Amino acid sequence: MLLQFFRALLDSLRDLAPILGVIAFFQLVVLGQPIPNLGELLWGVVLVVVGLSLFVQGLKLGLFPIGEGMAWDFAAKGSVLWLLLFAFALGFGTTVAEPALIAIADEAAEVAATGGMIPDHSQAREDYAEGLRYTVALSVGLAIVIGVLRILRGWPIQYLIILGYAGVVLLTPFAPEEIIGIAYDSGGVTTSTITVPLVTALGVGLASSIEGRNPMTDGFGLIAFASLTPIIFVMGYGILL
């Protein structure tokens, strides 16, 4: 166990080495400046390395087993409705409180206020940001539901993704110009570090527990939907408001 953790520490250090190299090169060579607060930096690196190692261990011990275990239990229970409800709750619940989303929603409200889409006072901005957050959370919940349905039915992923792309392309000309950048970005930021392992384990678990599904071709893909639907929903939000 201790040896294993030591190896995990080495792995994390290796994962982090490129960032350190890039920062050192640009700071020392390109910008030609010394590195400020070297002690602080080293302490931060120690924290990051230990944190990353603990996280990866926890992933294997906790997040993966519970995601897959629940997928098997739902398959054994045989109730599609409960499974879809769980899928929605997982998508909605993990997104609505996501810090990256809260940050981007506030920025979007700022853009909307500057662009004259909403009245420029704090109440209107708050309402706009909150509405946007719930819209995105709703879209992620829906995405996981669609993704789970796809695994159950065995639909090929590319047809659904093409539909999604078509939706994005069709909405773009109608969406207010100010919202497009935020909408495209919102797809990437919604899936957090805890959501991704859980959702991936759920998909792979479902695909392994259902006969005729291949965990490789059918099990992955939930995250893909979760990063596509927010683009469509945020543009829709921009068009409607």
Added chain:
Amino acid sequence: MSDLLLSLWSALLATIDDILPILAILVGFQVIVLRRPIPNFKQVLLGFLFVLLGLAFFLEGLERALFPLGKLMAKQLTAPEFLGFSGEATASTHWHAFLWVYLFAFSIGFSTTVAEPSLIAVAIKAQQVSAGVIHPWGLRIAVALGVALGISLGTFRIVTGTPLAYYIIAGYVLVLIQTWFAPRAIIALAYDSGGVTTSTVTVPLVTALGLGLATHIPGRNPLLDGFGLIAFASLFPMMTVMGYAQLSEYWAKRRS
């Protein structure tokens, strides 16, 4: 020392805040709907504790060391004094002045993606599921290259001020063409890798770069042009991961 512990403690509290809704959903469905005991309950509990502590340490370390320095560098590299043009110069005449910016975008995109925890998670799972055929490092390098290319092109877009939608739609078309030729088994994983790449490590640094560029280049509005880099970073990994699968298939065929 007490100051260090205090900020670590507040990072821990923030992480608990993030995990709590997820835990509530998991426990709620497990107890009320599934009504089954969790197998290896103690081990799972320990795992959650590790995840909690790990994320808190990880985020605190990033906040303390890497983010301030990385953001400062993004600011310095995009400052007019460094780029060597005065306020009235137009960006297009000085495209070579941005060479360092593109190189920084490429390297920061690559290196932050390699350290991204959610990508590590997906790579581990892909290795398990494919029975070792997909090597975690191969996948992670392919994704990191995709992010690096995406962010470089994204900074080029901010510099030139061309509409984001054109790039993204062209990217969609490329992804669809590649889907046609790529091995079936990789497609779902490749689509997933678009979404997992951009989280804890990448987003803050890349956002700082985009905002820095959009603020300093004449004619760009940070509120409008500062966005879009994340979109590039979630589009390009799909292409590189499918490309990686196509290449490995090609090599395997040539060898046999």
